[in-house]
Amino acid sequence: MTKSADQEHASPSSSFPTYAFEGPAQVAIRTRTTDQPRYVDTRLPVWTWYDGGLAMKIDWAALQLNSELIEIGKGFMAYALEKYAPRTAVMFADTLRFLSSTNLATGLPWDTHQLVTALEELKKTRAVLIGFRRLYRWAMDRGINGFDPITYLKIKDVKSDRVDPHARIFLSQSGLDLDEEVRLLKRIERDIQVQNWNEFQLNIMLNLCFELGPRSIQLHSLDIEDFEFIESADFEKYYTLWLPMAKKVGQRRPERRPRKLTTRLGEKISEHISIVQRRFGRGCKPLFVNLKGRRLSVSEIIACLKQELREAGIDKPNQVTMLLRHHLGQGLADQGTPADMIAELLGHNSTVAARAYVTATPNIARIKEKALGKSPAYQRIMRSLLTGEIVQRRDTVPERAIRGVIDTQYIGEIGACALPVHTHCPYNPVFACYTCKKFHPFADGRHEQVKEALQREAQRFIDMAEQVGDLIHNRPLAQHQTTILAVSATIERCRQHTEDAADDAL
Template sequence: MKIDWTVLQLNSELIEIGKGFMAYALEKYAPRTAVMFADTLRFLCTTSLAAGLPWDPGQLVTALEELRKTRTILIGFRRLYRWAMDRGINGFDPLIYLKIKDVKSDRVDPYARIFLSQSGLEIDEEIRLLKRIGRDVLSNAWEEGQFNVMLHLGFELAPRSIQFHSLDIADFEFVEGADRERYYTLWLPMAKKAGQRRPERRPRKVTSRLGEKILRHIAEIQSKFGNDSQPLFVNFKGRRLSVAEIGMGLKQELLGAGIEKPHQVTMLLRHHLGQGLADQGTPTDMIAELLGHNSTVAARAYVTATPNIARIKEKALGKSPTYKRIMRSLLTGEVVQRRDTAAERSIRGVIDTQYIGDIGACALPVHTHCPYNPVYACYTCKKFHPFADGRHEEVKEALQREAQRFIERAEQAGDLINNRPLAQHQTTILAVSATIERCRHQTAVLANDDI
């Protein structure tokens, strides 16, 4: 990251404030966060606030309308204002800060994409990748050997580019057991958190094959650049590889394996590892720990998108008489056509603050009060007759979003296992899915009859 202060069209006083803020950010926050703050300073150049302090309230309101369009810029500006206010710099007022704090960005719901599948490697791509990792590298081609080590490390632990960049020789350890077997450990740097001067390191075991590669690599770079060499991965001058150089090198390795996916290098390997762990039934908390996530939200995306397990379960359950009997007991009444139903029998309700109608009809007498919650209870009620072309997919998505919120709250309370509302949602989602399949089947049958 570079900031050319001479080209920033900011008032001289704001330039000095910006320098102090960036020095503070680089010491306290992760590098990526500091880049976000630098982008905020560049964005300020395009607003009326660049003219200098004090800022007119009208100017500030206009600028905030632009800032809120980009969440990261708004966060950066809010932090800059707080930092300057805490240091008593003239022109930064606590009352104005409270107004800035109340401004919300045009952000997307953080749980909206939790049910999307993650990208990864296909079986044939993984085979080619393993062949690329296992190939013999010439002893005099140390740079090629270095990227082979990085590719192997990416396959086993899936670090981010910044983690590759931060690795030092001292982060690699090995011990020799009584049976003369060697055990290798890599202390992988995690994301730098607020208040940390140095990123936390967590121990990660690596295979003997990778450990031996790293040992040879360390011996090679120390012989070329001296024993004082600190970084684990270096360029031809012995300096630490930059994030950009790491990305380009790994991209070439993937291309060498016949894997070409635009804009995906280290994240592709991370998604592949996360999805592979989820497909094997690994708990979300363990996936989050292995990938270095601070919460299980991202890990649940892998668990949700487990196509391999889903196919196996679907095939096994579909043949199970017990499962069929359970599903028949969960299912609703007969599937009907919307046009054949009286309007006053139609069911409508609210799920996750979303109004949903046109899902089906109730067989109870008109004006009869149902003791159960509409929509939530309908899909497990024999009195409910779903429409063949009803909005059942919307019901399922809304229930999934609401269930996700239950998961978040339950995790905070530490009661994720014994959570009856969440269990009820899962049962209802299962019933909605079964109803969707019934409607599709009936639609297909009717279409064949018409033919």
């Protein structure tokens, strides 16, 4: 329906009825586990929902909002509880609580001055600003009076004052030092009598955090059925944990992804499950439970792991699971793991955080130092891998140009071969060139493309080797790693050659 000019200037109360919440008596929420309430009773003055074993609430009587905004808030919260994760619904509840302390709480319509003043307060807290933006969009989409597209666009353009959530990773690292890691491993690997079952369970959780970097909510959500093992014909056992993903948008229940476990950790979990089922019966579903057989809450997990870290002589302000998660991400980045693989292993929805690890890790500075040739050891490695002199593509006859295929991808324009034109090299083109004195790299050659293709192919070797359980004796993988190192050295030589040429021109 289109409003007339008279209606545009008429008071909202005389033109349109005020909004009234007429939603369902019970709203189904997205639960992580089967042993927590799945519905929120909207008839009660206080709405309560659960996540991670913790109760979350919004008390409508305590909000200092006018009656219409209360009804709009109920409609929005019912929508949020059904569509988003429970923790996200808490963020929206915080937005409503914050809104009740601003000048917008008196009711609709909001004039421009009111909105500008309130937004100055809202943007100080990023989560609250996001919540308000989502609330406004929800009300506007439903045609509720007082919410219009022009104002929404103004709200959308407002940026929060808070630093980007990933900036702390870019600016600093919160992993473990080498001596701290040694102490932690000693704590994990110590012998624990199974009679001391609670301590044994804590040791398993600490071990899991070190190996896989799960969040505390993921540890809370694990069920016994998420653990499985396969025994091969020669009696070798392979252990897998189907880890629930904590941040997957748009799913009613968390997706579970398989994660391989070390044999020692797999054996400990197997023994732990046997103890739990003897103590609390085979009907016990959670993997980690308290002394009464109930699923450990997030707060209990954090408190226990914090104590474990102190016992290992590590006292840091971070939450334990996030500390070890950052440590794992940093370690993967230090070893040259691609950002997309780090994101997959840590269960991120994007590579933003993973790229932050790669950029911010302190060891990258040491890697760059080696690449610049400042390390004598690295200089010796580079000299042993040196190719022929660097040349310009324009100075090379086409017959001497090197071409080849890596990872099913054709690659050319990387350099020239000094062998006679009609001589056939007995080695594999491209793969062998970067460790051959007869290879003359082009200063502007596509060496980065070669490196990326080699990394992809090396990862394929890793995947295949994991399937047969033989990552140690894998000569093709070792060859790829050596070639990747040689390509990296060539890239640095070409960069230095180009810079020197530019300085000479000046």
